[in-house]
Amino acid sequence: MEAVKRWRSDWRYPTTLLCIYGFFSTVKPMEPFLILYMTGPDKNLTTEEVNNQILPVWTYSYLAVLVPVFLLTDWLRYKPVVVFQCVMLFVTTALLLWTRSVPAMQAMQFSYSLVTACDVAYFAYIYSVVEQKRYLKATSFCRSVQLLGYTVGSVLGQLLVSFHLMSNDNIVVLTLVLTSVALLVSCLLPMPRQSMFFHRVQNTKSNAEGTTDASTSMKSLEEIKEEKSNTSIESVEDNTRAKEEVGPKVEDLKESEGSQSCGKILLQLWRDFKQCYSSRQLLYWSVWWAMATCGYNLTTNYVQVLWDHVQPSQNFSIYNGGVEAVSSLLSASAAYGVGFTEVRWEKWGELTLGGFSGLGAAALFLMTFIGNIWVCYVGYIIFKCMYMLLITIAMYQIAADLTMERYALVFGMNNFGSLALQTILTAVVVDSGGLGLAIIPQFTIYASYFSLIAVVFSLRGLFTVWRATENQTETTPPNESEPPDSIEHRL
Template identity: 90%
Template structure:
């Protein structure tokens, strides 16, 4: 019994449960063939209906729900939102299986936007239940298992479709079963006692795992938390406050305490703290440039991955060809993981060469998109997609690392969330103008021509910025290098 208690109190217990949840929630055998499923005899929709009426709903909905879900995630302390995410995933899969009309599938896209918006809870939960020294391991485990789930789902889907082992509807039923397992596991997750903004007084540690003394030091670079304001008003020593909090922890959080912690005054202070933290985080010009690339590139990446199956079906209709979408997704996921993993072993001064790297590899991604668009060969499309995805995953890993290194305060979720919000805002504009039937409603080839040109623009802008950064660094290095003592005085004067 004692061994079980120790195991449940150890950081590996919630990490293991979250990894199991991440695996079963990402094994989606039908996802690489979703356009084929919707335009085939099972749903009998046209490519134009899927491309111009159904898929754009996800972009609009995702933008609308992202910020409310982010705040709600912190208020509810992560676990309820993780459970809610799995419920929405179950509803999404069920609607995809049992509905056929365009309005119903548009509603399905809205529910799926809630699933993707709740990803912030999945990636934030682990930081609230493990010590800071375990962040790197816990993060790597959770991300690796998610990637493994995507890979297994893609390979399984390819095998089931290629060898006709299951009908499309039965594959969707299998996905429902896997989602139900993930839902059961999510209910077993332990409830965190603290969060980033709302529930800081529930534990002697803040959301990032530092102690009471560290919180006081951290407040010198940020605004004072609600807990510290209360401590100033109370004429008590730090020891007595810790004893009181420890006693409350043993009793468990009460509803009255929770209501007081999220009252109107607390919400106002949370919003003020969000604004101050936002201004401080983006005060770094270099971080601002990396975040700008993040928003622009993620926008283009999401647009490409959302509609690439439509392009594949246009280049080589599935009725005339044994498609290998699942195998391509599996290969691209594994190679992307290898590219991202290699960043940790690459000794490069990213603050000097990073922006030039962003521009150069974005140019390779743009070239791959142009080849996919104009060559008209399905195998070229597959290879181009693998190259494009690997380039993006490599660069987004570098960007995340550099942004985290440049932050003067531990507000990773805030910065990452705002960068994603910026990318969604751009994506919404592009979707409304280019894709939506209420806008231009372009066909798939003109769409991908625009996406390739968009990445070419990113490549040019950041290549020029990178060249300027390298030139500035070289000039500063030359100016600060002391003159050679053996050099004649006349030559030194001539050089100056």
């Protein structure tokens, strides 16, 4: 019994459970063949209905629920949101299996938007139950297992579809079973005692004491005497009022304290937001993050429609699952290799963002205009690897100068910005209420969008390199290694 208690109190226990949950919740054999499933005889939907009416619902819903879910995640202390995420994943898979109409598929996309919005709880949970020195190791475990689960799902789906080992409906049933395992594991997760914003009793207390001490040390002797006299007068008045009326109820006091603490938290978040984005370097990296993630999401959401247009899945053998598995593994290798490079990213980072974004744009143009399925597959792998490589660099550069609370705030705001851009492009380009473009014009716009990102950040990167070189030759001593354009102060 003591060994079991020690194991449950150790950081490896919640990390192991979260890894098991991450694996079973990401094994989705049908996901690489979703368009094939929806436009085939199983659902009998048209490509136009899927492209212009069903898929855009996810973008709109995701934007609407992202901020409320972000706040509720911290307020509820993560575990309930992790469980809720798995429940909604089960609902999403069930709707995909047992419904056929366009409105039902739109409801399925809405439930899936809740699943993706709850992703913030997955990694935030581990930071609340693991000590800070274990953050990097626990995060790497969870990310690796998620990637492994997605790769296993893609390979499994490819095998099942290519060799006709299961019908499409039975593959979705298998996904339901795997999701049920993840739901059971999520219920076993220990409940965190604190969170980053709403449940920080010790940190809040220490901060309050520190603030009080600092403010007191700034006061003069006359001010202190004045405060004491005012305090004595107020205490006499309070005693007089206490004799005349009954004091407030305990419940009212608790309610006012709760609302006040919530207000203080929101005010502190706003102050942190202004201070974080006052750094120009962080702002530039965040702008690229928002713009590139928007384009990446649009590309991955609709790439199966492009593949089906280039080579109809009903007439030929397709290898979507294998392509997704290869792209995931190569992307992970590229992201992993960044950790072993010794580059002054504060000097060369923006130029790197522009250059590799240009390679991603070129891959998208090839996918759009060549009209060969293998070119499409290779172009998608290159595009995904470029994005994963750059987003890893951006995440590292931003996180290096942030505390954990501001880490969550900045990352959440960057994702919200990318989703806002994605919503605008979806409403104008994809939605049947807007232009409702076909898939080839859509991907032409996506490729042009990444070309714009490449041009802007390449020019900005060239200017940064030129300015850094000029400053180093004119003002920096030869033995000084501090980069001239580094962030002025730690956030």
